Amino acid sequence: MTTVNDLHPKAMDLAESAFLYRNKGEMETAKGLFLEALALEQQAASLLPAVGESEPSRSVLYRSAASLAYNAGEFDTADRLVAYGLSGYPPPEVKAELKNLYDEINFMRHLEAKGIELAEDRWLMSLSGNATSYGRTLVDHLMLRMETVKVLFYRTVERLLGQDYRLSGGVDRDIKEKYGVYVNAFHRSSFAVEFQLGRPEPQLALFAESSEHKALEPAIVIDEVMSCFEILEGTEPHRLRERIDDEDYYANFVALAKKIAPDGDAIKLVGFNHIVNGREKPVALRKSREQLETPIEPSELIEQSERKPMPPVTLEGILTYANTPRSKRVSKKGKARKYGTVKLTVPETGATHKIEVPIALMKDVVQPYYEERVTVKGFERAGHFYLDEVLPTT
Amino acid sequence: MDEAGFPTLSLDRIRDVAQVSEGKAKHLMETCVWALLHCNHKNGVRLNVLHGKDSEFYIVRWREDALNEQDVRRSYNRDDATEYGAEAVALLISVGRGPYDAIERAITTTGIDYWLGFKNRKPNEPFHRAGRLEISGIMTETQSNTVEGRVRDKLRQTRPTDHTFPVYIIVVEFGQPYATMVLKDDDSE
Numbered sequence: 001m002t003t004v005n006d007l008h009p010k011a012m013d014l015a016e017s018a019f020l021y022r023n024k025g026e027m028e029t030a031k032g033l034f035l036e037a038l039a040l041e042q043q044a045a046s047l048l049p050a051v052g053e054s055e056p057s058r059s060v061l062y063r064s065a066a067s068l069a070y071n072a073g074e075f076d077t078a079d080r081l082v083a084y085g086l087s088g089y090p091p092p093e094v095k096a097e098l099k100n101l102y103d104e105i106n107f108m109r110h111l112e113a114k115g116i117e118l119a120e121d122r123w124l125m126s127l128s129g130n131a132t133s134y135g136r137t138l139v140d141h142l143m144l145r146m147e148t149v150k151v152l153f154y155r156t157v158e159r160l161l162g163q164d165y166r167l168s169g170g171v172d173r174d175i176k177e178k179y180g181v182y183v184n185a186f187h188r189s190s191f192a193v194e195f196q197l198g199r200p201e202p203q204l205a206l207f208a209e210s211s212e213h214k215a216l217e218p219a220i221v222i223d224e225v226m227s228c229f230e231i232l233e234g235t236e237p238h239r240l241r242e243r244i245d246d247e248d249y250y251a252n253f254v255a256l257a258k259k260i261a262p263d264g265d266a267i268k269l270v271g272f273n274h275i276v277n278g279r280e281k282p283v284a285l286r287k288s289r290e291q292l293e294t295p296i297e298p299s300e301l302i303e304q305s306e307r308k309p310m311p312p313v314t315l316e317g318i319l320t321y322a323n324t325p326r327s328k329r330v331s332k333k334g335k336a337r338k339y340g341t342v343k344l345t346v347p348e349t350g351a352t353h354k355i356e357v358p359i360a361l362m363k364d365v366v367q368p369y370y371e372e373r374v375t376v377k378g379f380e381r382a383g384h385f386y387l388d389e390v391l392p393t394t
Numbered sequence: 395m396d397e398a399g400f401p402t403l404s405l406d407r408i409r410d411v412a413q414v415s416e417g418k419a420k421h422l423m424e425t426c427v428w429a430l431l432h433c434n435h436k437n438g439v440r441l442n443v444l445h446g447k448d449s450e451f452y453i454v455r456w457r458e459d460a461l462n463e464q465d466v467r468r469s470y471n472r473d474d475a476t477e478y479g480a481e482a483v484a485l486l487i488s489v490g491r492g493p494y495d496a497i498e499r500a501i502t503t504t505g506i507d508y509w510l511g512f513k514n515r516k517p518n519e520p521f522h523r524a525g526r527l528e529i530s531g532i533m534t535e536t537q538s539n540t541v542e543g544r545v546r547d548k549l550r551q552t553r554p555t556d557h558t559f560p561v562y563i564i565v566v567e568f569g570q571p572y573a574t575m576v577l578k579d580d581d582s583e
Contacts, residue, residue, distance in 0.1 A: 003517035012499040012506075013415035019505060020417060023474075041501070047518060056559070057521040064500040064507075071503065091558040097502075104503060234504060236530060238547065239473065241539050 004044045008061065011040035015068060022071075027279060034072035041065040042081065050088040059090030063098055070105055078105045100286070107269045107284050121199055121218035122184065123226070123274040125149060126192040131266035140392075141267050145260050146193060150181045151364045152256040153197065155249065156225050160216055165248035167338075167359060179221065197221055222274050229272065229283050232257055237293045251295035251360035258289045258389055259365070294388055295361060313385060315353055315376045316393055317346040319369050322362070342366055342387070344376060355385045366390055398453075400440065403486040405456040411489040412497035412508075420461075422482035427456055428470045429479035429533060429568040431463065442572040443487050452487065454571075472533060480531025480566035481508075483573055488527055488564060491575065498524060510562060525560035534569035541565045541574050549578060 018033035045061035048054040062085030069078035082102045090098060107128060125145065131138040154171045157179045180198035197218035231240045232254070244250040262268050262285060270285040321343035338359035345352050355376060357366050369390060378387040405423040408414060414422070430439060441452045485497055485508070494510035498520050501507065511524040530544050548563045561578040 004520060005515075005517045008520055009413050012413070012501070013418075015501050016415045016418040016499075016506065020421060037501075054519070056524075057519045060500050060509075060521045063502075067501040067503050071501070093558065101503065235528075236477065238530075238532075238539055238544060239476070241536075242472065242476075242533065 002043075002047075004047050004057065004061070007040045007044035007047075011037040011044065011064075011068070014040070018071070025277060031072050034068050035074070038065060038068040038072060038074070038077070041068055045081075045084070052089045055089050056091050056094055058088050059085045059094040059098065062088075063094055063101065066098070066101055066105075070101065070108070075105050075109055103269065104284060104286065107271055107286075108282055119196075120275045121222070122194055122196045123222050123272055124192050124194050126271040126273070127267055127269070128191070128271070129262065129264075129266050129268040132191040138266070141263075142191070142193070144392075145270065146183065147368075148256050148259040149195065152253065152260070153181050153195075153221065153225060154179070155252055155256070155364070156228075157216060157221055159244070159246065159249045160221060160224060165246060165252070165360065166363075168363060179216070179218070219276070223276055223281075226272055226274055226281065226283050228253060229257065229285060232292060233283070233285055233287055240293070248360040251358055252364060254293050254295040255361045255365045255389070257285075258292050258295070259391075261285050261287060261289050261292055263289055263391075289389065289391075295358065311380055313378055313380045315344055315346075315355070315378075315385065317344040317351075317353070317373070317376075319343070319366070319372060319374050319390075320345045320352075322367050322370055340366070344374075353385055355387050357387045361387065398451075400451045400453050403441065403452045403454045403483065405454065405482055405486075406460045408482060408485055412485045413499065414485075414497075422478055422485070423456060424461055424466045425470050425475045425478035426454075426482035427461060427463070427479075428466050428475040429531075430454065430571065431467065432472070432475065433534065433568045433571065435568075435571065439571065441483070442570070443575065444572065445491065445575045446577075454483070476531040476533045476568070479568065480564075481529050483566045484508075484527065484529040484564040487573060487575065488562060492525070492560075492562075492577075494525060497527070510560075525562055528561060528563045530563070530565045532565065532567045532569075535567050541567050541572070545574055545576050549576070 014033050014037035018030045018037060021027075021033060022030035041061060042065045045058060045065050048058040048061065050058065062081050066078045066081035066085065069075070069081055079102065082098050082105070085098045086095065107126075127141065127145070131141050154175065157175055158166060158171075161175075178198055178200040182196040182198070184194040184196050186193055199218050200215040228240055228243065231237060231243065240254070241250055244253055260270055262270055268286075271282060272285075273280055273282045275281070319342055321341075323341045340357045340359055340362040342355050342357055343352055344355055355378065366387065369392065373393045374390050375393045376385075376387055377389045378385055380386070404410075405426050408419045408422055409416070412419075435454075437455055437458065439454050441454050443450050443452060488510060489495060489497060492510070494512065496511045496513045496515075498509040498511045499506050500509065500521075508527040508529065509521055509524040510527050511520060511522070515522055528548050530548060532539055532541060532544060535541060544565045545563055548565070563576045563578060564573060566573040
């Protein structure tokens with residue numbers, strides 16, 4: 001009689017091969033192997049009755065089978081397998097994972113560029129949550145993310161061109177002309193916007209050495225941003241520090257990604273889709289702002305007592321003053337950090353707070369909120385407030 | 395055991411401890427070799443494993459005829475080597491610690507999910523009394539990217555729900571090299 005232990009290891013061997021082929025870019029082979037693995041894993045899961053004694057094996061096997069279907073792009077099958085898994089007695093962790101998988105499957109459906117011909121210099125951003133419905137979304141949620149996406153792409157172009165982190169001033173005119181960020185169209189799905197990145201003139205690419213800036217293919221810039229999103233969203237977000245080795249660019253990217261990320265029920269998912277090697281490559285941001293990395297670890301912000309806990313602080317008020325820094329501080333570890341300062345006034349009480357802001361967050365993250373009512377989240381140490389995140393007060 | 399009496403982690407014998415396919419075992423071995431060579435370590439490098447207050451040295455070896463170092467250097471990148479190389483070390487050191495003697499696999503949307511289990515389990519219950527294995531790798535520790543910080547992150551990630559399985563966290567660093575193993579909610583940590 002065939003048992004789970006006959007079927008499951010074979011399914012896992014096939015799945016391992018599928019991931020290896022997918023990493024090599026052999027998508028068709030990978031999909032075929034995912035489907036073969038799915039058939040075996042589904043059969044293995046079906047051998048277990050929906051009773052408490054079958055757990056956690058039953059729900060883990062259904063979660064695994066549903067993931068295989070998801071990886072094969074068989075979203076209807078994946079949905080069904082999640083439902084089977086939930087119909088038993090899954091332990092809390094597996095239950096939560098099955099529900100997350102269900103959300104992800106649904107979102108991937110929305111991200112499929114149905115009827116939209118995406119070119120390699122374009123990408124789609126899709127929002128989903130209580131603030132969106134089919135073809136509609138609250139303008140604040142959309143505009144905040146569109147503006148942030150634009151800033152993030154210009155910063156990525158500057159980084160890939162090897163430029164020093166820009167502390168002040170606007171984006172170089174030359175970069176804006178060559179790599180302009182455009183909005184092409186809005187699409188009905190959850191709610192989707194199509195962006196496009198400008199392409200430098202072909203002769204600039206041919207004579208890159210002689211031009212002021214070397215030429216970057218838009219597809220490279222787009223894939224870089226999406227790959228960084230993928231790392232942040234994954235289980236190893238710290239790997240982003242290895243990819244973006246300039247600490248200011250790193251902190252800036254994380255801070256901007258936090259602005260784009262889901263913010264709770266209003267926007268539960270933010271998805272992107274772009275084309276790599278002729279194929280769609282969707283990326284879903286599901287982690288909330290709180291779950292994402294901190295742009296700069298609190299222990300890096302202070303000069304002493306790195307290991308002492310720094311209590312989190314939330315302040316609310318009007319941002320009245322922003323000062324771009326001119327000086328550096330050097331921590332005990334020898335690390336130089338630049339800080340700006342902002343002043344926050346609480347109109348109800350007249351109280352003011354001086355808040356220290358890492359330089360990488362100053363221009364793109366904090367200054368746009370000058371004279372607006374904001375909520376500042378951060379840490380306190382020895383009477384100093386250190387900013388982690390700033391958002392308009394809702 | 396080597397001449398100094400330290401146990402050996404044989405990268406070419408991953409399949410002895412974990413049910414992985416031949417192709418995956420080779421991939422894990424090669425990426426781990428890539429990471430070790432990248433950090434200027436040689437075959438036979440000593441790896442320290444920290445587990446709570448315990449510390450134990452292992453010798454990491456691979457069969458020279460099982461791979462071509464030049465091919466390995468060309469075939470992978472830093473990201474692959476860090477991620478999969480850490481998996482190789484983690485799989486080899488995790489079995490035999492605690493009550494577990496086998497490694498089970500399941501699939502997630504992004505890759506393989508490893509569980510610590512038992513060889514003599516019932517034929518239809520591969521995850522019965524299993525513990526979860528969370529693996530993370532760092533090529534070279536820096537001030538802002540430390541093993542300690544990575545363990546903290548992993549603990550934070552598994553915090554949201556009350557968990558019913560034991561969760562083992564293994565972080566591997568290739569620069570020194572060393573690995574830390576933490577059992578979540580282990581009071582002895």
